[in-house]
């Protein structure tokens with residue numbers, strides 16, 4: 210992330226003065242996918258890639274926003290009816306609106322921003338953008354009175370209310386709460402969390418990006434969530450205390466097998482298993498048992514591919530290559546429908562794996578995947 214780059218564009222694009230600079234990261238997730246909106250556990254960490262924004266109040270009621278990467282400029286007002294058309298600007302607009310709803314007196318500002326989280330790669334570039342502005346507006350207009358959890362919820366509500374994605378809290382939580390060298394286990398029902406030092410001596414985490422982006426990812430995502438809710442409703446009729454799939458056992462799911470669609474059944478089966486896998490991985494990590502961590506990652510991939518059906522040919526292919534190379538753990542990361550696999554690789558296997566993945570992927574799909582080494586870093590902050 211390059212602060213000088215953002216600053217020079219801010220100066221050039223606006224009136225030559227400077228503002229305050231804020232940054233927020235994207236995230237990885239070791240395990241616990243599609244569990245957040247089911248009240249389950251997730252295990253993310255912030256990364257060294259994210260968004261940087263320079264912001265300066267401009268004494269008007271208008272936001273003047275410049276996307277450095279897209280070379281696109283948009284102006285919008287701060288009332289509900291002022292929503293801009295450009296999808297990137299809707300994130301900033303949504304954050305402004307959600308902060309206003311929480312009592313922050315957001316005023317007009319000039320802003321320019323840029324990022325190095327690859328878009329659509331499952332590393333939460335949108336959460337990075339939301340957290341950057343939520344953190345900044347709280348600092349500039351809110352006397353920092355909104356707490357960190359609420360800042361994460363501002364980002365999530367932006368997705369729900371202005372971007373059409375009914376996401377859970379994981380991405381925004383990781384982007385705000387991230388800490389260098391630490392993964393975070395979050396209980397998405399109670400919102401209790403715990404930092405876990407992640408220093409897998411002898412192993413590395415690496416992302417292999419299929420560079421596939423699916424157009425319908427957000428509607429398919431929302432559909433998965435509806436399936437989970439349908440199963441919860443059926444189980445609730447027999448077990449009124451059940452609020453989320455988190456509260457359900459496989460036995461409860463069995464009881465309603467005839468009442469829910471085959472598809473919804475598979476979705477719920479995956480989620481119930483996945484919530485348990487996060488706990489198993491935490492135990493294994495405490496013992497330094499990376500073989501078990503890796504095995505659980507493969508199980509997750511299998512579930513995401515065959516039961517939750519959010520993988521794709523390219524990601525399944527990358528997962529197979531990892532397995533054939535003897536990689537300890539590998540799975541599709543994030544919402545799915547394209548993006549990356551996350552791989553836990555022994556140091557001595559790293560180069561062979563990366564070379565083989567690149568070569569074989571190119572042979573089959575005619576282009577190279579992108580490789581990102583994972584560096585676990587800090588969350589949302591003011592840079593100067």
Ligand code: GLA
Nearest residue numbers: 242243376377378379543544
């Ligand atoms: C997306 C969502 C998250 C989470 C993941 C899947 O990244 O934004 O809330 O549901 O997918 O684990």
